[in-house]
Structure formats: C-alpha cells, structure tokens
Amino acid sequence: MPDKKVTIQATRFDPDRDEKPRLQSYEIPFSDESMVVLDALNYIKSHVDGSLSYRWSCRMGICGSCGMMVNGTPKLTCNAFLRDYWPRPVVVEPLNNFPLIRDLVIDMDDFMHKLKSIKPWIIRKQEIPLGGGEHRQTNDQIDEFRQFSECINCMLCYAACPVYGLNNEFLGPAATALARRYNLDSRDQGLTQRLPVIADTEGVWECSFVGECSVVCPKGVDPAKAIQQTKLDTTMRFVLPFGTRE
Amino acid sequence: MPANWWTRSRRYFLYVVREFTALPLALWLLWLLVEIKRAGDGPARYSPHGSAAFVVFSVIVLLFALYHSFTFLTLAGTIIHLRFIDRPVPASLIVLSQFALWAVASGVIAFVLIWFGR
Amino acid sequence: MDFESYDVLVVGGGLAGIRAAIAAVEANPRVKVGMVSKVYPMRSHTVSAEGGAAAALAPGDSYETHAFDTIKGSDYLADQDVVEAFVREAPVEIIQMEHWGCPWSRNPDGTIAVRPFGGMTTWRTCYAADKTGFHMLHTVFQTSLKYPQITRHDEAFVTKLLVEDSRCVGVVALDIRTGRFDAITAKSVILATGGLGRVYAFTTNGNICTGDGMALAYRAGAGLRDMEMVQFHPTGLPFTGILITEAVRGEGGYLLNNQGERFLKRYVPNKMELGPRDIISRAMVTEFEEGRGFEGPHGKYMHLDVRHLGEEMIDRKLPFMRELGREFVGIDIVKDPIPVRPVQHYMMGGVDADISGATPILGLYAAGECANVGLNGGNRLGSNSLPECLVFGAAAGRAAAHYSASAKPVTANPVDAMLWDEARRVEAAYLEKKGGDERIGVIREEMQKEMDAGAGVFRTRDGLSRLARNLGGLRERFEKVKIEDSSRTFNTEIMAALELDFMLEVASAITFSALAREESRGAHARLDFPERDDKKFLKHTLAFHTNALAPRLEYSDVTITNFQPQARTY
Numbered sequence: 058m059p060d061k062k063v064t065i066q067a068t069r070f071d072p073d074r075d076e077k078p079r080l081q082s083y084e085i086p087f088s089d090e091s092m093v094v095l096d097a098l099n100y101i102k103s104h105v106d107g108s109l110s111y112r113w114s115c116r117m118g119i120c121g122s123c124g125m126m127v128n129g130t131p132k133l134t135c136n137a138f139l140r141d142y143w144p145r146p147v148v149v150e151p152l153n154n155f156p157l158i159r160d161l162v163i164d165m166d167d168f169m170h171k172l173k174s175i176k177p178w179i180i181r182k183q184e185i186p187l188g189g190g191e192h193r194q195t196n197d198q199i200d201e202f203r204q205f206s207e208c209i210n211c212m213l214c215y216a217a218c219p220v221y222g223l224n225n226e227f228l229g230p231a232a233t234a235l236a237r238r239y240n241l242d243s244r245d246q247g248l249t250q251r252l253p254v255i256a257d258t259e260g261v262w263e264c265s266f267v268g269e270c271s272v273v274c275p276k277g278v279d280p281a282k283a284i285q286q287t288k289l290d291t292t293m294r295f296v297l298p299f300g301t302r303e
Numbered sequence: 304m305p306a307n308w309w310t311r312s313r314r315y316f317l318y319v320v321r322e323f324t325a326l327p328l329a330l331w332l333l334w335l336l337v338e339i340k341r342a343g344d345g346p347a348r349y350s351p352h353g354s355a356a357f358v359v360f361s362v363i364v365l366l367f368a369l370y371h372s373f374t375f376l377t378l379a380g381t382i383i384h385l386r387f388i389d390r391p392v393p394a395s396l397i398v399l400s401q402f403a404l405w406a407v408a409s410g411v412i413a414f415v416l417i418w419f420g421r
Numbered sequence: 422m423d424f425e426s427y428d429v430l431v432v433g434g435g436l437a438g439i440r441a442a443i444a445a446v447e448a449n450p451r452v453k454v455g456m457v458s459k460v461y462p463m464r465s466h467t468v469s470a471e472g473g474a475a476a477a478l479a480p481g482d483s484y485e486t487h488a489f490d491t492i493k494g495s496d497y498l499a500d501q502d503v504v505e506a507f508v509r510e511a512p513v514e515i516i517q518m519e520h521w522g523c524p525w526s527r528n529p530d531g532t533i534a535v536r537p538f539g540g541m542t543t544w545r546t547c548y549a550a551d552k553t554g555f556h557m558l559h560t561v562f563q564t565s566l567k568y569p570q571i572t573r574h575d576e577a578f579v580t581k582l583l584v585e586d587s588r589c590v591g592v593v594a595l596d597i598r599t600g601r602f603d604a605i606t607a608k609s610v611i612l613a614t615g616g617l618g619r620v621y622a623f624t625t626n627g628n629i630c631t632g633d634g635m636a637l638a639y640r641a642g643a644g645l646r647d648m649e650m651v652q653f654h655p656t657g658l659p660f661t662g663i664l665i666t667e668a669v670r671g672e673g674g675y676l677l678n679n680q681g682e683r684f685l686k687r688y689v690p691n692k693m694e695l696g697p698r699d700i701i702s703r704a705m706v707t708e709f710e711e712g713r714g715f716e717g718p719h720g721k722y723m724h725l726d727v728r729h730l731g732e733e734m735i736d737r738k739l740p741f742m743r744e745l746g747r748e749f750v751g752i753d754i755v756k757d758p759i760p761v762r763p764v765q766h767y768m769m770g771g772v773d774a775d776i777s778g779a780t781p782i783l784g785l786y787a788a789g790e791c792a793n794v795g796l797n798g799g800n801r802l803g804s805n806s807l808p809e810c811l812v813f814g815a816a817a818g819r820a821a822a823h824y825s826a827s828a829k830p831v832t833a834n835p836v837d838a839m840l841w842d843e844a845r846r847v848e849a850a851y852l853e854k855k856g857g858d859e860r861i862g863v864i865r866e867e868m869q870k871e872m873d874a875g876a877g878v879f880r881t882r883d884g885l886s887r888l889a890r891n892l893g894g895l896r897e898r899f900e901k902v903k904i905e906d907s908s909r910t911f912n913t914e915i916m917a918a919l920e921l922d923f924m925l926e927v928a929s930a931i932t933f934s935a936l937a938r939e940e941s942r943g944a945h946a947r948l949d950f951p952e953r954d955d956k957k958f959l960k961h962t963l964a965f966h967t968n969a970l971a972p973r974l975e976y977s978d979v980t981i982t983n984f985q986p987q988a989r990t991y
Contacts, residue, residue, distance in 0.1 A: 071908045089718075091660050103862020107914045108906035112460075114627035117663045118748060119555055119741075120464045129311065136748055154304075158598060159911035169461070169575075177563035179522040191519040193531030199524050201391070206524055206556065210463050219315060222304040235563075242522060266378070267318045285382040 063087040063139050064146035065097050067109060069160055078157060080148065081106075087139055094134040094147060095123055098161075111161035118275060121211035125161050126150040131213035131273045152216035154225070165212055171228055172210070174254050175236040180247025198243045205238035205283055207276045214270035214280050220263055227263040228255065230270035230280030237283040240290075256291040264288075321374055324367040331364040376401040427455035427572070428825040429818070430591060430607035432579050432634060434462030436554070436807065437789025437814035438613030439561045440514075441778075444818030446570045452822045454571045455605060457594050459578045459629065459916070462562045466615050466627045467810065470554020471666035471741065472538060473546035474518075474807035476511035479535045482545050484508045489984055491805060494540040494697050495769075495798025496943035497959065497986040498647065498979060503776050503795040505982065507812050514811035515547050523560040524549050526738075536738070537671045538804045540697035540991075546804040551666050551741045557807060574605065578916055579633065581843045582610065582641040582785065583836055589641070589785035590831040593843040597916065600909030602844035604836050608825040609784045611817050612638060612772060613810075616790040619920075620928045621765040622869035625657055625664040634791035636923035638772040639930065643780045644963035644975070646793040648927070649935035649945045650769035652801055653702040653878050657764025659719035663749055665742060665761055667803040670694035672738055674727040676701070677758065678713040692991040699800040699944040700991065702763040706878045709762075717760060724758035731755075763878055767806060769797040769944065770934070773963060778817025784828065788817040795961075795980070799943015851915050857903035861917050864902065868895050868921075868928060876931055881948045885936040892929050893970045899925060930964045933971050938962060955986050 062084050070078035085100050095113055102109050113123040116135040123134045128148050139147065155163035185192070214230035221227050236255050239245045255261055264284045271281040309319040342349045379401045380394030429445045431438045434456055442454045458465065477487045487508040492499050515533065519525055525533045526548050538546040549556040565571055577594040583604065584590070591606035614634030618626025639645050655676070656665040670676065676694055678684045688704035689696030696704075705723055708714055714721035727735060727742075732755045735743055739754075746754040771793035778786040778794065788794075789810045796809055875888025899921065906914040940954035941947050959979055964972035 072910055073908055089660070091719075099862075102914075102917075103860065103866065106905065107861060107903075107917075108908070110906070110911045110913045112464075114460060114464050114629045115466065115469050116627065116661065117469060117745065119552070120466075120468045120627060122460065122464045159908070162911050165461075172563070173566045176567070178567050179520065179564075184520070187513055187516050187520065191516055191525075191533050194527055195529070195531050196527050197390070198531075199527065203524065206559075207552075209468075209555070210461075219304065219308055222308065239522070244520075244522065265322065267315065269312075269314055269318075272314065279381070282381045285378065286384050289382050289384075 061087040066148045068150045092139045094137040110159045121209035124211040124213045131216040133275050154222040171232040177235050179245050192244045202238045202241035205234045208278050213273045217269040217273040226259040228260045234280040234283040261287045324371045327364050425605050427607040428452045429609050429821045430455040431611045432457050433613035434458030435465030436467040437810035439565050440811050440814030441611045441818035442571050444815040445822040446568050448819040448822040457574045457577050461575050467554045467558040471551045472668035473548035473553045473804045475546050475804040476515040478512045490541050492984050494802040498798030500795030500980040501982040502980050510812040511808040521560050521564040539667050539695050540802040551739045582637050583839050584641050585835050588783040604840035606831040608828040609821040612787040613789045614791045616768045617927050618765050620872050620924050622873045623662050624765040631920040631924050632927035633923050636926040639966045644773040645930045646773040646961050648770035648930040649938050650799050652767035652944050653763045654766035655701040656761035659722050662764045677724040678708050679715050689991040696991045702878050722760040722762045725761045726758040777820035786817040786821050788813045851904045851918050857901045859898045859902045865921050879946050889932050934962045934964050
C-alpha cells in the first residue's frame with residue numbers, strides 16, 4: 058500500500074500571533090500498519106511543517122508526555138494506532154481543561170502544585186536508620202496500593218473530568234490517587250498530614266463520580282475508586298471516635 | 304467548559320441521566336409528604352390521589368429509584384475497602400452483601416407496614 | 422534576562438540528577454540547589470528502565486562477586502577501584518530508596534526480593550515488577566518535593582556551560598515556554614543529562630536522549646571517555662525499538678532462531694540466555710547473517726519465548742511486558758513468542774569523571790549515563806545502571822555541596838557578557854538566519870541511518886571511515902539548516918536544532934574513538950581486529966573537542982586492583 062494516505066488535523070496556536078486556536082490539515086503517507094498518531098505528528102514535523110509543537114519522549118506509554126485529544130478522547134498518542142481511525146481524518150487537539158501554551162502543548166503547572174500539596178512522600182513519626190535495613194512489607198501489602206502507584210501523570214484523567222473543567226480548584230483524579238497510594242502504604246504514617254488537603258471542599262468532596270477518569274486512564278489506575286474510598290474513609294474518621302486507621 | 308459539555312460523549316450523557324434521576328424522585332417524595340400530611344386528618348376525610356397520570360408518574364419514579372439504587376449499591380464494591388484475616392474482601396462479595404441488606408431492609412419495612420396497617 | 426544563583430545546579434531531572442540534588446541538601450541543609458531539566462522530571466528516560474537494580478543484598482551474595490561480575494562484564498576496561506566502591510554503596514542506596522517508598526517486589530518474609538540477570542553469577546537484581554525505573558524515578562522525584570532547598574526550572578534547555586578561568590560557574594538556559602535566555606549561575610554544576618541513543622535510528626531511548634550533557638562538557642573542554650563503547654541490547658521490538666527487559670530472560674525466557682533452536686549454546690554455553698548483552702547481540706547478528714533469523718516487515722528478528730513460564734508468573738513478574746505486547750505489537754506473550762532484535766540501548770562512554778563525579782573542569786561534576794566514572798568499561802551489565810545513577814548521583818551531590826561551601830561566589834560581570842554572547846549565537850544561527858534549505862528532520866534521519874550502518878554491533882575501518890566522512894558532510898549541511906518556526910513560545914524546532922547540533926558532536930566522538938581502537942573489547946567489535954589487545958588497548962580513550970570534525974584523542978591507564986585481565990568466556 059505505498060500510496061495510502063491519512064489526514065491529520067492538528068490544533069495550531071501561537072499566542073504571539075493567533076487570537077484563538079485553529080485546526081490545520083495535513084495529508085501524510087500512511088506507510089506502515091504499525092504507525093501511531095505520534096508517528097504521524099513526527100512525520101509532519103520532520104518533513105512537512107517544522108513549526109508544529111507538541112511534547113513526546115519515550116513512545117512506549119510510560120513517560121506520560123504525549124497525551125492529547127484524539128478525535129475528542131484523551132489518549133496517549135504513542136499508543137493510538139492510525140489504523141483504528143483510518144480512512145477517517147484524525148483530529149488531534151491539546152488536552153481539554155488546561156490552559157493552552159502553544160499548538161498541542163498544555164500548561165500543567167497546576168497539577169505540579171497539586172501533586173506537591175498532597176505530600177507525595179513517605180511520612181513517618183520516626184525514621185529508621187539506613188543501617189536498620191528495609192521495612193518489611195509483603196507483596197499483599199504492596200497490592201493494597203500498587204495500582205495507585207502506577208500513575209504516570211499523563212493528565213488524561215484531568216482532561217476527561219468535567220468537574221475539573223468546571224472548577225480547576227478541584228484536587229482532581231491523579232493527585233488524589235497518589236495521596237491514596239501513600240495513605241495505603243504500610244510504611245507511611247502521614248494520613249493526618251494529608252487530610253486537610255484531600256478532605257477539603259476542593260478535595261474529594263468536589264467529585265460527583267462521573268467515573269470518566271478511570272475509563273481514560275492508560276495504566277489501569279482507578280482514580281475514581283481512590284476518590285470514593287477516600288470519601289468513605291474520611292467520613293468514618295468523622296463518625297467513629299478514634300478514626301479507622303492511622 | 305461549554306454548557307453542552309455533557310452531550311459530547313455517551314458516558315457523560317449517562318452520568319447526567321443518572322444524576323437527573325434524583326430530581327423526579329425528590330418531587331415524588333415531596334408529594335408523599337403532602338399525602339402523609341393529608342392522611343393525618345383522619346381516615347374519614349382522606350382520599351388518596353389516584354389519577355392515571357399520577358400512577359404513570361409513580362411507576363416511572365419507581366424505575367428511576369431502582370436504577371439509582373442499583374448504580375449506588377454496585378458502586379459499593381468500588382468504594383468499600385475491607386480486609387478479613389489479612390486478605391482483601393472481593394468486591395463482588397461486598398456488592399452482593401449490599402443487595403442482600405437492601406432486600407432484608409425492604410422486607411422488614413414491608414412487614415412493619417403490612418402488620419401494623421391491618 | 423534573569424539572573425539566578427545557586428550553590429549547586431543540577432542539569433537533568435532523571436534518577437542521577439534528583440539523587441544528586443537530594444544528596445547535596447542532605448550533606449549540607451543550608452545549600453541552595455537548582456535543578457534545570459528540559460522536560461518535567463518524571464518524563465526523564467529513567468522512567469523506561471524495566472528490569473531492575475543490582476546490589477549485593479541477598480544472603481550468600483558478596484561485594485567481591487558483584488565486583489568481579491562487573492569487571493569481567495566490562496571486558497576489564499572498568500576502573501576496579503571505582504567498581505569496588507560502587508558495589509559497597511549500591512545496597513545502601515537500594516535501602517534508601519526503600520525508605521523513600523519505592524515499591525520493591527518482596528520475598529514472602531517481606532524483605533526485598535532479587536532476580537537473576539545477564540552476566541551476574543548470582544541472584545542480585547532488585548526489582549519493582551518490570552517497571553523498576555518508573556517506580557524509582559517517581560519515588561525519588563516525589564521525595565524531592567519535600568526539600569524546600571531545591572528549586573526546579575522545568576522545561577529549560579541548557580545551551581552552554583559558563584566557564585570562567587577554567588572554572589564552571591553556571592549555565593545558559595533557554596526557557597522553552599518563553600523563548601528567553603537566562604544565566605543560571607552556581608558555584609558548582611552537576612551534569613546528569615542521560616544518554617545519547619537518538620544518535621542512532623534504532624534505539625530504545627526516548628526522544629530526549631540526545632547527549633546534551635556530553636556535548637556541553639565536550640565543548641567546554643572536558644574529555645569524553647570510551648565513547649566507542651555503545652551498548653546494543655539484544656531484545657528490542659522491531660519497528661519501535663521498545664525495550665523488552667532482560668528480566669524476561671532472567672525469569673527463564675528462551676531466545677530462539679528460526680529453527681526453533683536456543684542458538685546461544687554456540688556462543689555462551691554456560692550462561693545461555695543469561696549471558697552479557699554485548700555477546701548475545703553479536704550472536705544474534707551472526708545468526709541473522711547465516712540465515713537463521715525470522716524475516717519480518719521491519720527486518721530480521723528472533724523469538725523471545727516465555728510461554729512455558731505460565732500466565733500467573735508472567736502477570737506477577739512481567740506485567741508491563743504483557744501490556745507492551747498487547748498494546749504495541751498485538752500479541753499476548755502468554756500465548757505468542759515476542760519478536761526481538763538487537764537495539765541501541767546505552768552509552769558506556771561519557772564525560773570523564775572521577776569516583777566522586779568531578780570532571781577536570783573545576784566546579785563541574787557529572788553522574789549517571791552522561792558520565793563515565795569508570796564503572797562500566799567496555800560493556801555494562803544489565804541492572805548496574807540504576808544503582809550507578811544512585812551511587813554516583815549521590816556522590817556527585819555530596820562532593821558538589823562540599824566544594825561549594827568553600828568556593829568563591831560567582832561574579833555577575835563576566836556572566837552577563839557570556840549570556841549575551843550565547844543568546845546572540847543561538848539567535849543568529851537559528852532564529853534570524855534566512856535562506857537555509859536543509860530540514861532538521863532529514864539531516865537527523867540521515868545521521869541516524871549512518872550511525873546504525875557504521876557504528877553498530879560490528880564495525881570495520883572502512884565502515885567507520887565512511888561514517889566519519891558522511892558525518893562531515895552532514896555537519897556542513899547542518900550549517901544550512903532552515904528553521905520554519907519563528908515563534909518565541911515553546912519553539913520545539915529550535916530545541917531540535919540545538920539537540921541535533923549536540924548529537925552531531927557526540928556522533929563524531931563515537932566514530933573517531935571507535936576508528937582508533939583497533940581491537941575488539943566489550944561492545945566494541947571490530948571485524949578487522951577481532952581479538953582483544955591488552956598490550957596496546959587496555960586503556961581508556963579520551964576524546965577532546967577541536968575546531969575540526971575529528972577530536973584529539975588521548976589514552977589513559979585503567980586502574981587494576983585485584984582482578985588481572987583474563988580471557989572472557991561465559
């Protein structure tokens with residue numbers, strides 16, 4: 058199929074020149090069945106239009122850079138195969154719900170602040186010295202939090218969340234999942250330090266359980282579950298005199 | 304966000320429908336309060352509202368209530384996080400127990416109503 | 422133009438860089454640390470490491486065997502004092518990562534589990550399923566957020582090191598979002614910019630691995646050591662080059678040729694699939710050439726077969742491999758063999774640095790893949806690079822903090838002038854230039870193809886000479902490059918041009934170093950000089966930048982302590 062073509066429509070926006078984003082259409086060779094949307098963008102940048110801007114790196118679904126809206130759905134473009142869209146045109150837009158910097162590049166500073174606000178590190182009342190060796194932890198104990206530790210910060214869940222779209226003060230899916238990851242870790246004792254952020258009005262209680270975050274997650278993390286579990290946990294702590302767990 | 308955001312995908316739409324089911328439910332419950340108030344005047348002066356339109360409305364609300372309860376109870380498997388002798392309790396078991404509790408509670412209420420209503 | 426000043430400035434936000442930043446702060450809590458990275462730190466390529474991190478932790482293991490395995494693996498080009506220090510520090514760092522929350526896979530008693538790995542004589546590779554690098558990077562990055570002394574400059578690209586009176590006093594960085602040039606000054610600078618895999622066409626490395634730190638140090642006058650030593654990993658997916666971890670073989674997977682035969686019995690009969698990467702990659706290419714590879718739309722390949730391991734084991738220990746097979750190839754590795762072929766993976770060579778990461782330039786340190794501290798010699802063993810980032814990242818961080826405590830403050834005067842010159846250089850070369858007609862993408866693709874052909878698994882004098890000539894031609898064409906993007910905001914085309922400039926620089930260092938090493942050692946296999954020559958070449962190559970294409974080459978001795986070179990058979 059040497060002559061097969063695919064049409065890519067990509068968002069173009071340069072804040073120095075454009076008032077608002079527009080779509081630009083490119084027709085490029087669809088030369089290999091293994092091609093993904095990111096390959097198409099790379100072809101455009103190398104051979105057609107060097108000014109198209111987007112982020113990418115590992116192209117194996119783990120660095121989390123290349124999230125974009127593909128035909129209206131948040132996707133990692135390294136993992137969105139052209140053959141699944143062809144012969145229809147593929148519309149590639151920046152992730153929803155974020156300020157736009159340029160073309161397909163969004164501003165995710167907000168998430169970086171939220172990530173820090175949930176204290177995503179092990180908090181202990183007393184550190185054990187390095188010479189004391191590792192904390193003992195069974196694989197079952199790891200399974201408690203494993204899926205929440207698989208978040209790659211790709212921002213697809215924020216792009217899918219209408220609550221975040223309506224109110225970007227909302228802590229959001231990934232940050233809550235990561236808070237849960239530490240709260241469920243048998244080595245951690247920092248729940249009470251994280252509660253003021255996650256149980257705040259802009260924390261889990263803002264979520265109305267649309268559930269779309271978990272649907273779009275490319276890594277099988279279930280942030281909606283993390284949020285609902287956190288709601289139950291914080292309620293139990295409020296209702297029960299001594300809290301449910303440290 | 305544009306006002307029509309919930310029409311953009313099927314799943315957003317179903318979510319809005321799920322949330323919307325609470326509204327007619329609330330209306331029906333308000334009506335029930337009015338009926339209870341009226342029934343308080345004594346059996347002699349009370350005649351229940353029985354128009355066909357109201358029956359149809361009630362049936363629809365019943366379906367909504369069932370749908371809402373079903374989705375709510377199914378979510379228990381996602382939300383509740385229990386351990387029993389160092390093993391996580393499977394989500395299906397939690398969901399099943401929720402439905403069982405629901406059935407038992409409905410039975411008890413039905414029993415009370417019928418027994419004392421005789 | 423802004424002017425920020427730090428005690429320690431780390432360039433690069435991967436495992437080595439973040440570990441260095443934390444170590445600097447823990448060595449001296451008053452130290453002010455800056456961290457510049459061209460991507461958000463959690464995008465750094467550490468994230469793609471899969472198999473694990475080696476450390477002599479398990480009962481029955483010893484520092485000595487880890488050291489010997491590493492030295493033998495290096496084909497005796499490792500500096501043995503460095504290796505001996507490394508193996509002692511590695512277990513401490515693994516425990517430190519555990520305390521910071523890394524979800525290491527565990528033994529039934531709750532201690533950290535280990536798995537077998539290529540070239541290691543015993544089980545010593547700690548792992549977090551098959552996403553070890555991902556978990557380590559996110560753990561160390563999230564932990565770094567608790568230190569108020571660390572200030573990050575995310576998405577800023579360093580274009581030049583500020584060197585004054587042969588002392589490094591900071592960097593010039595292009596803020597990608599605004600297009601503004603900033604001088605970020607510091608009493609010491611740690612380069613931790615990772616590898617250069619994108620010099621090759623077929624590589625496991627991400628788009629960001631363009632040898633920036635090596636080129637920066639090279640241009641500033643530091644030597645690049647052992648640049649001919651490029652590692653080819655035996656098992657990459659055809660077309661994408663996505664890495665299939667060595668842990669697949671560690672856990673018992675078989676490599677099969679088109680006869681269904683475990684062909685490694687002819688090459689590494691005692692180790693089979695657990696042989697070192699350089700030898701297995703050569704074995705695969707030899708088999709291809711003798712007609713025993715599978716033919717596919719994206720070239721020849723072998724089968725990596727894990728079907729006999731069973732679904733339960735695969736899901737527990739290799740879940741990401743199953744995901745990659747399903748998502749990127751459309752196979753289920755529980756039922757289908759995985760197509761694999763050798764792929765550029767790692768750079769043993771790098772910025773000449775000592776055991777504490779110090780380079781010959783005062784105030785300049787290097788750690789991780791961009792550095793050559795003498796650990797990996799001619800061939801790195803699988804699972805030694807993650808602990809290398811920890812051990813030598815931490816060492817560089819401590820050394821830089823210590824040095825900065827007594828170093829003179831940086832003066833603004835010369836820095837301003839240097840910043841101005843550098844900003845003018847880049848703007849004149851790319852933003853304001855008119856009339857170029859060469860595409861960056863095209864030159865880059867040609868360079869990558871040339872490197873695959875000339876400096877691949879097997880090399881010859883003819884091939885390397887041709888490569889050198891062609892790189893010269895590409896350098897000339899690069900001067901006529903056309904930049905279509907004139908925006909100041911997130912201009913990724915200028916980034917690509919700056920990266921290509923760096924890549925052409927390190928590509929020539931690789932080529933000329935390889936041309937001069939007329940022997941076969943470790944990953945450097947010369948068909949015209951098939952034997953190792955300890956008389957002439959038990960030495961490190963040092964390449965120094967010149968104004969011509971070819972570097973000036975020097976040689977330095979290898980430190981030998983306890984292990985005299987022997988024939989390297991497995």
